[in-house]
Amino acid sequence: KQEVTQIPAALSVPEGENLVLNCSFTDSAIYNLQWFRQDPGKGLTSLLLIQSSQREQTSGRLNASLDKSSGRSTLYIAASQPGDSATYLCAANYGQNFVFGPGTRLSVLP
Amino acid sequence: SAVISQKPSRDICQRGTSLTIQCQVDSQVTMMFWYRQQPGQSLTLIATANQGSEATYESGFVIDKFPISRPNLTFSTLTVSNMSPEDSSIYLCSVAEHNEKLFFGSGTQLSVL
Numbered sequence: 045k046q047e048v049t050q051i052p053a054a055l056s057v058p059e060g061e062n063l064v065l066n067c068s069f070t071d072s073a074i075y076n077l078q079w080f081r082q083d084p085g086k087g088l089t090s091l092l093l094i095q096s097s098q099r100e101q102t103s104g105r106l107n108a109s110l111d112k113s114s115g116r117s118t119l120y121i122a123a124s125q126p127g128d129s130a131t132y133l134c135a136a137n138y139g140q141n142f143v144f145g146p147g148t149r150l151s152v153l154p
Numbered sequence: 155s156a157v158i159s160q161k162p163s164r165d166i167c168q169r170g171t172s173l174t175i176q177c178q179v180d181s182q183v184t185m186m187f188w189y190r191q192q193p194g195q196s197l198t199l200i201a202t203a204n205q206g207s208e209a210t211y212e213s214g215f216v217i218d219k220f221p222i223s224r225p226n227l228t229f230s231t232l233t234v235s236n237m238s239p240e241d242s243s244i245y246l247c248s249v250a251e252h253n254e255k256l257f258f259g260s261g262t263q264l265s266v267l
């Protein structure tokens with residue numbers, strides 16, 4: 045069964061810290077992996093997409109890495125800000141079958 | 155990037171009634187997805203809506219409870235029928251651009267009293 049897990053479930057950090065969110069998937073035969081941000085009661089906003097042939101993608105203060113063989117992806121957030129507070133979800137794409145992780149709820153304290 | 159307009163953004167409904175959620179995309183897409191997100195949980199796929207054919211429902215979801223329409227390549231609706239408090243969730247529509255990158259609408263937060 046294809047499953048995606050995320051660690052930690054929740055994280056609280058002071059403003060300015062660098063932090064890492066983890067995503068693990070049981071089936072390494074992914075087409076790509078996508079990271080999303082979700083604000084309370086809202087839809088998902090795409091942050092980064094990494095193709096299975098790529099090792100990492102960067103957008104501003106965000107960097108996502110992918111180790112397909114070990115079934116892991118990480119989202120690195122540099123110099124965190126209170127506006128980064130949200131839930132972060134990863135989704136593994138198995139050919140139009142998208143499997144979501146449960147998310148990491150991030151709070152950045154001013 | 156696909157832009158998706160979803161409405162209503164939220165609603166409070168009485169038990170036994172039905173609510174129809176609309177999803178409009180700014181480009182033509184083959185597949186649209188409807189998800190449910192129960193409080194504190196991740197996303198669960200309800201069904202995949204293809205234009206010109208019946209929607210494909212996931213295990214645990216049935217057409218009588220969640221009828222879906224897909225009249226063209228830019229629009230879809232999901233109806234939550236005969237609602238109960240257990241249907242209180244966020245409902246999300248989504249499209250896969252080039253069949254690989256997901257984009258989401260802003261979500262419909264539904265509360266059933």
